[in-house]
Amino acid sequence: MSPARSGEHVAVPGPGTGSPSACGQAPGSPAIHAIELSKRYGRTVALAGLSMTVARGEVFGFLGPNGAGKTTAVKLLLGLARPTGGEAMVLGAPAGDRETRRQIGYLPELFRFQSWLTAREVLILHCRLMRLPRARRAAAADDALHLVGLSGRGGDKVGTFSKGMQQRLGLGVALLGEPALVVLDEPTSALDPVGRHQVRVIIRELRDRGTTVFLNTHLLEEAEHVCDRVTILSKGRSRATGTLGELRVRRPGVRLRVTGLPSGWWHSLGAFGRWAAEGDWLRVDQMTVGRVPELVAAIVSLGGRVEAVIPEHQSLEESFLKLLGET
Numbered sequence: 460m461s462p463a464r465s466g467e468h469v470a471v472p473g474p475g476t477g478s479p480s481a482c483g484q485a486p487g488s489p490a491i492h493a494i495e496l497s498k499r500y501g502r503t504v505a506l507a508g509l510s511m512t513v514a515r516g517e518v519f520g521f522l523g524p525n526g527a528g529k530t531t532a533v534k535l536l537l538g539l540a541r542p543t544g545g546e547a548m549v550l551g552a553p554a555g556d557r558e559t560r561r562q563i564g565y566l567p568e569l570f571r572f573q574s575w576l577t578a579r580e581v582l583i584l585h586c587r588l589m590r591l592p593r594a595r596r597a598a599a600a601d602d603a604l605h606l607v608g609l610s611g612r613g614g615d616k617v618g619t620f621s622k623g624m625q626q627r628l629g630l631g632v633a634l635l636g637e638p639a640l641v642v643l644d645e646p647t648s649a650l651d652p653v654g655r656h657q658v659r660v661i662i663r664e665l666r667d668r669g670t671t672v673f674l675n676t677h678l679l680e681e682a683e684h685v686c687d688r689v690t691i692l693s694k695g696r697s698r699a700t701g702t703l704g705e706l707r708v709r710r711p712g713v714r715l716r717v718t719g720l721p722s723g724w725w726h727s728l729g730a731f732g733r734w735a736a737e738g739d740w741l742r743v744d745q746m747t748v749g750r751v752p753e754l755v756a757a758i759v760s761l762g763g764r765v766e767a768v769i770p771e772h773q774s775l776e777e778s779f780l781k782l783l784g785e786t
């Protein structure tokens with residue numbers, strides 16, 4: 460792995476190249492295909508029949524509150540836990556297939572690296588585990604350190620790292636060996652705002668290079684910034700799947716920032732629909748965007764000044780809460 464880098468641009472490895480090839484995967488198959496995947500822990504139903512398909516090259520978000528079953532799903536897809544029902548194919552092979560696992564980069568939710576090793580030693584160890592040729596290990600480790608912003612700390616022991624630095628190192632390990640699929644379970648939970656931004660940049664770069672990214676998160680903002688599609692998971696079930704545009708319902712309405720309206724103005728605007736005022740903001744319901752020029756003209760004719768006009772969308776947060784509320 461020898462990514463070229465310049466300035467803000469963060470380069471990441473492309474999928475597959477230089478990685479072990481004998482993994483029997485079917486290139487035309489989806490990255491992930493799950494059918495009625497289920498998992499029970501005793502009486503707890505962690506996953507209750509999850510069916511989904513993630514295309515190759517997609518950044519797919521798995522969004523859900525604590526305990527929704529996100530980590531359980533990832534463990535089943537990686538073969539770290541056995542399903543109690545259903546099945547899944549990952550990169551064209553049954554979930555957990557040993558050879559295919561070498562094509563997958565994984566950042567677990569909770570992990571501990573050996574505290575007595577340096578960050579570079581951790582990376583080299585994982586290069587060995589994935590059977591990267593010896594001659595490429597040092598460069599791969601240095602590239603990973605650079606990528607996750609730990610260049611100056613490669614010689615420091617992991618035991619001296621803050622949790623954010625450990626999470627960065629975990630991400631570096633997940634990106635080693637140019638995986639075709641990168642599975643990230645809450646990759647930014649310990650990161651500061653700069654770190655979160657860097658992870659988003661890395662994920663976009665992965666997408667640009669055709670790498671599939673499966674991202675577990677409960678941060679709506681994170682999903683909004685990077686995901687092509689998301690599944691909203693609650694109580695082990697998928698509640699909705701789609702692009703963010705599909706999940707954010709457009710509402711018939713508009714918000715306007717208006718100053719200078721005389722008292723009694725509201726008599727004149729009733730014809731445009733139901734409205735509500737809060738400070739300088741006026742929200743008009745049930746109004747098509749096509750009527751906005753008419754509304755603006757009416758406000759101006761009353762002596763008002765229109766400083767902003769914003770068509771209303773349901774935010775992802777509203778969709779999310781609505782879907783969870785309904786369950």
Ligand SMILES: Nc1ncnc2c1ncn2[C@@H]1O[C@H](COP(=O)(O)OP(=O)(O)OP(=O)(O)O)[C@@H](O)[C@H]1O
Nearest residue numbers: 500503505523524525526527528529530531532677
């Ligand atoms: N090893 C386990 N033994 C028993 N129950 C488990 C085990 N792992 C998960 N569960 C249960 O399965 C459910 C789903 O847990 P999971 O860790 O998959 O949720 P999650 O969506 O990843 O949540 P979080 O956002 O908190 O990480 C929870 O009720 C949890 O208590």
Ligand SMILES: [Mg+2]
Nearest residue numbers: 529530531568
């Ligand atoms: Mg989890």
